[in-house]
Amino acid sequence: MATIRDVSKIAGVSVATVSRTLSKPDKVSAKTRKIVEAAIKKTNYKPDMLARNFRTRKSSTIVVLVPDIANPFFSRVIRGIEQTAQSLGYAVLLGDTQGLRTREYTYANMVRTSQTDGIIQLDCHIPFEDGIDTSAPLVNACDCIRGTDIPSVELDNVTAAQKMTEHLISLGHINIGLITGPLSSTVTKDRLKGYKNALKKNAIAINDTNITVGDYSISSGTLAANDLFKNKTPPSAIFCMNDEMAIGAIQQAKKNGLNVPNDISIAGFDDISFAEFCDPPLTTISQPAEEFGTKAMSMLYDVINGNEPENKNTYLPFELIIRDSTGPNKRI
Amino acid sequence: MATIRDVSKIAGVSVATVSRTLSKPDKVSAKTRKIVEAAIKKTNYKPDMLARNFRTRKSSTIVVLVPDIANPFFSRVIRGIEQTAQSLGYAVLLGDTQGLRTREYTYANMVRTSQTDGIIQLDCHIPFEDGIDTSAPLVNACDCIRGTDIPSVELDNVTAAQKMTEHLISLGHINIGLITGPLSSTVTKDRLKGYKNALKKNAIAINDTNITVGDYSISSGTLAANDLFKNKTPPSAIFCMNDEMAIGAIQQAKKNGLNVPNDISIAGFDDISFAEFCDPPLTTISQPAEEFGTKAMSMLYDVINGNEPENKNTYLPFELIIRDSTGPNKRI
DNA sequence: CTAAAAAATGTAATCAATTACATTTTAATT
DNA sequence: AATTAAAATGTAATTGATTACATTTTTTAG
Structure with a gap:
């Protein structure tokens, strides 16, 4: 592999000039630039990034x-x-x-x-x-x-989750289940806050049995949904904090003989590419x-x-x- | 940031010994090794990878x-x-x-x-x-x-595609549509070969209007499926070369009022995580x-x-x- | 045409590690 | 204890580009 020294020898200039031709061509006269470029082409020289990175730190x-x-x-x-x-x-x-x-x-x-x-x-x-x-x-x-x-x-996860919850409320839902992610993350906390905000704003009591914890996986969605279905008064809508869990929840709903959305509404978050092709297509929040x-x-x-x-x-x-x-x- | 020289000074040894302590500890006596390790700890020395990579090429x-x-x-x-x-x-x-x-x-x-x-x-x-x-x-x-x-x-894409096609044939399908990927790739060519092998083996004529080209995207699946549905004698089964196109095809089938699998069978390839959660769940080939x-x-x-x-x-x-x-x- | 300023080019140090080779220390053998 | 072999350690070159600074060449101005 050709080095900058090989190029400089062939071009008859110093290594500094070769280096400059590459990094600050305007500091080199047109004449030498041409010579150097020809030498680079001839030797098929490519600067060694290991050396460059090392030197430039x-x-x-x-x-x-x-x-x-x-x-x-x-x-x-x-x-x-x-x-x-x-x-x-x-x-x-x-x-x-x-x-x-x-x-x-x-x-x-x-x-x-x-x-x-x-x-x-x-x-x-x-x-x-x-x-x-x-x-x-x-x-x-x-x-x-x-x-x-x-x-x-x-x-703005708070507002986004609030908007989604309000959408469900606007459809007449009062008993709204929630499937969260792990509660340690800020994202999850914010979405939870948005959910609660919407309920409060509409004078709906927050029912802790309506709030279940998932881990953003499909299978955790099925599990959590099943828990919600076992409630004394199961929710008529479930807001899942991502689309995967919503897909899991839909599957569980169907398994339990529920029609989505006639018997239960299910919403997701993220708008992944499969959301549009679920059955039924998923109501969700799209993020860029x-x-x-x-x-x-x-x-x-x-x-x-x-x-x-x-x-x-x-x-x-x-x-x-x-x-x-x-x-x-x-x-x- | 401490360098190997700082460590060597504090430990009172040469840089070579420090380097060896790190890369070939068995070449260093237990006594000096301890001293060097203490110095490394004290200086919180971490070898600079840029320098190491440069030197070791x-x-x-x-x-x-x-x-x-x-x-x-x-x-x-x-x-x-x-x-x-x-x-x-x-x-x-x-x-x-x-x-x-x-x-x-x-x-x-x-x-x-x-x-x-x-x-x-x-x-x-x-x-x-x-x-x-x-x-x-x-x-x-x-x-x-x-x-x-x-x-x-x-x-072994040939055999895999052949197996899938044979599965469809075993279900009584004779008029089997195929949605391929771009024909330039070996994978696509092999799966096409497998499809044809299965038909030949079962003495089913290969009908070129049954073979449509997609690009492995969901939307190309809907498009290709729609083409197949327009055939004079539309296929009773479609084998899609990946799950995304199968998902698109299923969607198009539903849109056209067809029930899957009663009116038409649709199969995919890859077994992506959503395949199991499609409606209906997707028959496919799983790959590790x-x-x-x-x-x-x-x-x-x-x-x-x-x-x-x-x-x-x-x-x-x-x-x-x-x-x-x-x-x-x-x-x- | 000359002096000063600006532009172009060259020289050689530098980056921080690794390692071949040289030297010193320790261990083994008689 | 002397000799030799083996192990441990040290010295200094090396890697390939960049760049500060020195030097040379060209341009500009008077």
């Missing part, structure tokens, strides 16, 4: 921490990250953490060892209490941690998944370069998508 | 070329890759190519510039005709190119997605280290999953 790589790459919502976010990263000259390392702290640690440490220039975190645990390097360029996307000044791209990624990446770019991002906490818009899985309460 | 990074990270099958494969990579000391760069050759080029070139030590390719185009660096460690997973000696992890990833990664590891992988073309098992979207032909 940056990896031009960022890592994205994701609990599960196979989650269709996260994979769209990552697609957005990758696109913007590419256009900004960064490569994207995949940090599938499977929710394990040790793996988060491993990947977060890559900043300290210069393997990576920054971190985008899709579910938020870092920085840990016990003093992980907090100076690492870090941006949270989708989820966030309250009370820190870590830049984030979020949805790719935009979470692109925005997070450009914010991280700012942070890496020492610039305060414009909006430290950016909120992206959502949309209530009404399909056929929700309908009027017919039990009244 | 390897990035400890591999790149995975995937046409679309948001595809649920591919994202499972990637999960497998990531897991094995991690355990082998490799980081995984994400190369979402969106099917664009220029992006494939960009990522493939990372091997030449030492940014990455090897490539796993999930849809196969590289090496291109026009002489990209063929010496790059490369493994194909899921798809492959015939007539090269590039190691690959594959499914994660295993494609783990196997491909360990093969790539061999190739990178100059060892011929044991089975240059590894075949993974598949399983015919019969659910409710296929049933007896009632039009006879």
